[in-house]
Amino acid sequence: VKPSGPDALRILELEAQVAFLEEVLEARSRRLRRLQRRLCRRDLRLLHMVLSGKASLDLPGWEETTQLTPAEVEETLERLWATVEQERAAKPLGQRA
Amino acid sequence: VNRKTTLIVLAWNRWDLTRHCLETLRTTDLTAAEVLVVDNGSTDETPQRLAELGWVRVLTLPENLGFVRGNNAGIQAADPASDVVLLNNDLEFRQKDWLQKLKSCAHARPETGVVGCRLVLPDGRLLHAGTYILPDTFWGQQIGSLEKEIGQYARDREVQGIVFACAFIKREVLRAVGGLAEDFHSYFEDTDYCLQAREHGFRTVLCGSVTLVHDEHGSTAGKDGLFTSIFSQSREVFGQKWGERLRDRYRVQILWQSILNFSTGYARSCRELVHALEAEDVRAVYRYVYGPGTPFPIEEDPETGDYLLNVVRSRRRPLLPRIGVVYGQGDVFRRNAGRYKVGYTMLEVDGFPSDWVRQANRMDEVWVPAEFNREGFLHCGLKRPIHVMPLGVNPDYFHPGIRAYPNPLGEFVFLTNFEWGERKEPWLLLKAFNETFSSREPVRLLCKVINRDPSVRLKQEIRNLELEPTGGRISFLFNLDFPHYQLGSLYRSADCFLSVGRGEGWDMPLMEAMACGLPSIATDWGAHRDFVHEGTSYPLRIRGTIPAVAKCPYYEGFAWSDPDPEHLRHLLRHVYENRDEARAKGCAAAQEMVERWTWEQAAKRIAARLDAITQ
Numbered sequence: 158v159k160p161s162g163p164d165a166l167r168i169l170e171l172e173a174q175v176a177f178l179e180e181v182l183e184a185r186s187r188r189l190r191r192l193q194r195r196l197c198r199r200d201l202r203l204l205h206m207v208l209s210g211k212a213s214l215d216l217p218g219w220e221e222t223t224q225l226t227p228a229e230v231e232e233t234l235e236r237l238w239a240t241v242e243q244e245r246a247a248k249p250l251g252q253r254a
Numbered sequence: 255v256n257r258k259t260t261l262i263v264l265a266w267n268r269w270d271l272t273r274h275c276l277e278t279l280r281t282t283d284l285t286a287a288e289v290l291v292v293d294n295g296s297t298d299e300t301p302q303r304l305a306e307l308g309w310v311r312v313l314t315l316p317e318n319l320g321f322v323r324g325n326n327a328g329i330q331a332a333d334p335a336s337d338v339v340l341l342n343n344d345l346e347f348r349q350k351d352w353l354q355k356l357k358s359c360a361h362a363r364p365e366t367g368v369v370g371c372r373l374v375l376p377d378g379r380l381l382h383a384g385t386y387i388l389p390d391t392f393w394g395q396q397i398g399s400l401e402k403e404i405g406q407y408a409r410d411r412e413v414q415g416i417v418f419a420c421a422f423i424k425r426e427v428l429r430a431v432g433g434l435a436e437d438f439h440s441y442f443e444d445t446d447y448c449l450q451a452r453e454h455g456f457r458t459v460l461c462g463s464v465t466l467v468h469d470e471h472g473s474t475a476g477k478d479g480l481f482t483s484i485f486s487q488s489r490e491v492f493g494q495k496w497g498e499r500l501r502d503r504y505r506v507q508i509l510w511q512s513i514l515n516f517s518t519g520y521a522r523s524c525r526e527l528v529h530a531l532e533a534e535d536v537r538a539v540y541r542y543v544y545g546p547g548t549p550f551p552i553e554e555d556p557e558t559g560d561y562l563l564n565v566v567r568s569r570r571r572p573l574l575p576r577i578g579v580v581y582g583q584g585d586v587f588r589r590n591a592g593r594y595k596v597g598y599t600m601l602e603v604d605g606f607p608s609d610w611v612r613q614a615n616r617m618d619e620v621w622v623p624a625e626f627n628r629e630g631f632l633h634c635g636l637k638r639p640i641h642v643m644p645l646g647v648n649p650d651y652f653h654p655g656i657r658a659y660p661n662p663l664g665e666f667v668f669l670t671n672f673e674w675g676e677r678k679e680p681w682l683l684l685k686a687f688n689e690t691f692s693s694r695e696p697v698r699l700l701c702k703v704i705n706r707d708p709s710v711r712l713k714q715e716i717r718n719l720e721l722e723p724t725g726g727r728i729s730f731l732f733n734l735d736f737p738h739y740q741l742g743s744l745y746r747s748a749d750c751f752l753s754v755g756r757g758e759g760w761d762m763p764l765m766e767a768m769a770c771g772l773p774s775i776a777t778d779w780g781a782h783r784d785f786v787h788e789g790t791s792y793p794l795r796i797r798g799t800i801p802a803v804a805k806c807p808y809y810e811g812f813a814w815s816d817p818d819p820e821h822l823r824h825l826l827r828h829v830y831e832n833r834d835e836a837r838a839k840g841c842a843a844a845q846e847m848v849e850r851w852t853w854e855q856a857a858k859r860i861a862a863r864l865d866a867i868t869q
Contacts, residue, residue, distance in 0.1 A: 222733055225734070241665070
């Protein structure tokens with residue numbers, strides 16, 4: 158049975174949306190294939206993390222060193238938890254995929 | 255206890271201080287107490303202002319008799335059936351039940367005679383948690399002084415002395431000892447009194463549940479010349495009076511050759527042991543065992559930042575010490591300069607290098623902290639007597655009441671604390687955690703990690719693990735050097751401690767975390783099995799032992815454990831989902847640590863062995 162009236166119009170709209178999304182996906186796949194040829198696996202992972210808004214493992218201010226830096230527990234944890242709070246506020250739990 | 259208490263507040267000028275002291279004192283519970291203010295010949299408005307107060311008794315002295323005689327006048331004027339509390343007029347009372355707690359502490363045991371309390375500065379730093387004095391210098395030291403207030407010294411404990419800014423003295427002691435010794439004008443009279451009480455069979459106790467604010471040296475503040483003059487005079491009197499008796503109290507003298515002024519496990523434990531041995535009347539003379547010509551050729555800075563350690567290292571070394579103890583790696587045992595030689599060491603694998611064994615066989619006896627080390631030594635051909643001398647934990651800094659700075663989002667925090675390297679197997683933990691949890695779960699692994707190896711690029715090593723961004727979240731505290739006394743705060747800010755390396759020679763961080771009441775997951779292999787069991791923690795199964803491959807040359811040819819990653823994942827999830835059970839294990843751990851594994855107990859064991867050697 159061929160739908161008619163408002164149903165037919167709705168189906169046409171959905172088909173158009175599907176076609177559009179397929180085109181976007183195809184374009185994204187082409188872009189990723191191009192990136193894959195140029196980027197190493199680690200950079201791809203970093204790019205993925207940045208694009209999807211997921212935090213990296215890098216701690217701000219972490220400099221590679223073999224020297225020990227004197228610090229106080231209270232101030233250090235306050236700074237750390239503030240960073241964690243900001244991170245969580247930007248992406249609340251449950252909004253991550 | 256129904257006995258009345260007389261609170262004696264000694265005041266000399268500075269009405270502003272006295273007024274604040276009395277105003278805050280009046281807001282506290284003064285049941286069954288009388289407040290007696292001794293005006294020590296004030297020339298400011300103090301006499302007039304005191305006369306206006308209807309709620310205190312005032313004793314006016316014609317002139318300033320000094321701290322000692324002023325207080326003695328107050329003691330004389332007190333109800334002869336009452337206990338007394340001596341109070342400085344520069345105290346501030348913020349704790350309502352301070353007096354009732356001091357009273358309970360004083361009367362909890364008949365042998366308790368004098369009770370003091372924690373004192374903090376107006377800016378919040380700890381000022382006093384008891385005192386000690388060494389016969390080498392007669393320079394009294396306040397325990398815990400100027401440390402950040404984190405709830406340390408919270409239990410009642412016996413001390414050599416207290417400062418008499420606040421001193422609860424039971425009537426029984428006043429009858430036996432009398433008032434303060436009048437050969438002192440000010441200063442040293444408090445230590446003198448506590449030592450006198452001790453000679454009459456009464457102990458001095460620091461009541462850890464009472465804290466008062468003390469604006470120190472209110473009466474001599476800004477008068478350095480006056481302070482120095484009075485202090486020097488009193489010090490000389492004290493030395494003449496107590497010098498011989500304090501020197502005679504030592505049961506044995508030893509030469510203690512070790513390391514104490516570096517950030518290593520041996521150094522940290524050495525500091526604790528020297529303190530604890532001094533408290534057990536073992537007179538240690540310290541000498542650095544490493545330096546040029548040893549496997550660790552760096553010189554040690556003589557300034558330790560710790561008064562007792564500075565004194566112990568500056569003591570004259572006997573020409574031929576009767577007992578020498580080398581506490582360090584077995585390849586420096588040969589430097590033992592004692593006539594009776596003890597080598598005290600440990601290692602993290604299942605045996606000891608042949609050079610260590612050779613040197614150990616030239617000792618008169620060998621000490622190790624755990625059964626694991628003893629078996630390793632015997633297996634490798636040790637022929638000398640060997641004794642297990644456990645290390646310990648300081649329950650004044652590592653207990654469940656230490657101040658925490660928890661994650662405000664309420665995330666469940668797993669904490670680990672280690673130096674990066676093959677033995678600690680960080681790759682296993684990071685991968686297992688990351689795989690066990692999802693970034694959507696409110697849980698975090700906090701890694702306090704140190705790397706001193708310039709050939710290791712830590713960030714790169716972590717990146718190489720290819721941790722999943724959607725997996726469990728990990729935060730790092732990298733190469734931070736916290737004061738050791740503050741580490742309890744770090745532990746208390748977490749929910750579970752992880753020590754999942756391949757082998758341990760003892761594991762002080764694990765013990766300290768357990769003493770703080772944290773449940774822990776720890777590899778079921780190594781020296782720490784002496785204090786880790788199912789009742790207090792979650793032992794991590796191993797798949798067996800494997801060759802110990804690492805940069806450390808001491809491990810060559812030996813084996814260490816291969817922790818089971820599957821079981822680690824299971825335990826991480828189990829602790830996260832069974833928090834009540836985990837908390838109960840943490841409480842049991844804290845209890846067991848304070849009952850069985852303190853530095854005090856470790857030192858008692860060593861002292862008993864030294865007694866046996868010298869008899």
